[in-house]
Amino acid sequence: DAKTTQPPSMDCxxxxxxxxxxxxxxxxxxxxxxxxxxxHSQGPQYIIHGLxxxxxxxxxxxxxxxxxxxxxxxxxxxxxxxxxxYYCIVRVANTGFQKLVFGTGTRLLVSP
Amino acid sequence: xxxxxxTPRYLxxxxxxxxxxxxxxxxxxxxxxxxQQDPGMELHLIHYSYGVNSTEKGDLSSESTVSRxxxxxxxxxxxxxxxxxTSQYLCASSHSGGGGYTxxxxxxxxxx
Numbered sequence: 001d002a003k004t005t006q007p008p009s010m011d012c013x014x015x016x017x018x019x020x021x022x023x024x025x026x027x028x029x030x031x032x033x034x035x036x037x038x039x040h041s042q043g044p045q046y047i048i049h050g051l052x053x054x055x056x057x058x059x060x061x062x063x064x065x066x067x068x069x070x071x072x073x074x075x076x077x078x079x080x081x082x083x084x085x086y087y088c089i090v091r092v093a094n095t096g097f098q099k100l101v102f103g104t105g106t107r108l109l110v111s112p
Numbered sequence: 113x114x115x116x117x118x119t120p121r122y123l124x125x126x127x128x129x130x131x132x133x134x135x136x137x138x139x140x141x142x143x144x145x146x147x148q149q150d151p152g153m154e155l156h157l158i159h160y161s162y163g164v165n166s167t168e169k170g171d172l173s174s175e176s177t178v179s180r181x182x183x184x185x186x187x188x189x190x191x192x193x194x195x196x197x198t199s200q201y202l203c204a205s206s207h208s209g210g211g212g213y214t215x216x217x218x219x220x221x222x223x224x
Contacts, residue, residue: 034212036212041149041151041200041218041220042217042218043202043203043204043216043217044155044202044204044215046212046213046214049212099145099157099160099170100145100157100204100213101157101171102147102154102155103154
C-alpha cells in the first residue's frame with residue numbers, strides 16, 4: 001500500500017471549514033483513499049473513501065486531485081466534537097485481505 | 113442494531129494472570145482484526161482473521177493469541193500478563209466486498 005504524508009496538527013475555529021490535506025504521491029491506479037478519525041482514544045471511525053472522483057457524505061467531502069497524488073478532507077462546519085486525530089490511508093479496496101495501516105495522522109483541534 | 117462490541121472496557125490485572133479480551137460483531141463480517149495502541153501512539157495490527165478457523169499474525173509481534181471458532185466472535189488471550197502488555201486493544205471487522213472497517217470501543221488493559 002502507498003505511503004501517505006499528513007501534517008501532524010491543525011487548528012480550526014468552530015463553525016469554519018476544516019481542510020485536512022494528505023499527500024500520496026506513490027498511489028497506484030487501483031488504490032482508494034480512505035479517511036478515518038479517532039476521537040480521544042476511542043475506536044477509529046470511518047469517514048469517507050474515494051478512488052478518483054470527489055465524494056461527499058453526511059460527515060465530510062473528499063477532494064482528490066486529478067493526478068491522484070493528493071487529497072483533502074473537508075469538514076464544512078467544524079464543531080468541537082470534530083476534535084480528533086484524522087488518518088488518511090490508501091489501499092486496494094477489493095482484495096482478499098484489506099489490511100489498514102495507520103500512520104500518525106493529523107491532530108485537529110477545533111476551538112470555540 | 114449491527115455493531116461491534118468489546119468487553120471489558122477497562123481491565124486492571126496482576127502480573128502472571130491469564131486474560132481474555134472479548135470481541136463480537138453482529139454485522140456478519142467475515143474479516144476481523146486486533147490492533148494495539150499505546151497512548152498517543154499509532155495503531156499497530158497484531159492479529160487478523162479471514163474467516164472461521166483462520167488466524168494470522170499482524171505487523172507487530174505480540175505474545176497474545178486469538179481464535180475464530182464463530183464468525184461473530186474473535187477473542188484475544190494473554191496466557192501470562194506482564195506490565196509490558198499494558199496498552200489499548202482495539203477490535204475491528206470488515207466485509208469482503210470492500211468498504212470501511214468498523215471498530216469497537218476498545219479495551220484499556222493495565223497490568224500491575
